[in-house]
Amino acid sequence: xxxxxxxxxxxxxxxxxxxxxxxxxxxxxxxxxxxxxxxxxxxxxxxxxxxxxxxxxxxxxxxxxxxxxxxxxxxxxxxxxxxxxxxxxxxxxxxxx
Numbered sequence: 698x699x700x701x702x703x704x705x706x707x708x709x710x711x712x713x714x715x716x717x718x719x720x721x722x723x724x725x726x727x728x729x730x731x732x733x734x735x736x737x738x739x740x741x742x743x744x745x746x747x748x749x750x751x752x753x754x755x756x757x758x759x760x761x762x763x764x765x766x767x768x769x770x771x772x773x774x775x776x777x778x779x780x781x782x783x784x785x786x787x788x789x790x791x792x793x794x
Contacts, residue, residue: 701762708756713748716741716761722770723761725753725788731778732756733788736771752788 706712708725721740725733725747733753737743740761747753764770778786 703760703762705758705760708748708759710748712759713741713744716744717763718742719763720765720767721761721763722767722774723747723759724774725756725759727755727757731786733786734771734774734778736767738767740767750788 705726718739718741720736720738722734722736723740723744724731725735725744733747733750733756735743735747740763744759744761747756762770775785775789784790
């Protein structure tokens with residue numbers, strides 16, 4: 698397993714289908730604004746579900762990291778985002794899900 702983030706990739710079916718079916722974390726953005734930070738035992742499935750998500754379907758790019766510590770990494774990413782922006786990413790707020 699890798700502990701390095703992927704490059705930013707276009708958020709489309711082909712790139713998402715190339716993501717390993719492994720535990721990991723993903724960050725999804727549009728116009729360089731983070732929309733969603735997700736984590737799952739199967740990061741490919743998480744990203745596939747976001748392709749058709751009401752809020753995340755407008756996303757343009759994503760990156761991911763394969764890691765068994767996906768819950769901890771997601772928590773760190775969310776904390777960093779909240780400390781910088783004062784709120785959750787738009788697609789993680791209650792009304793956006």
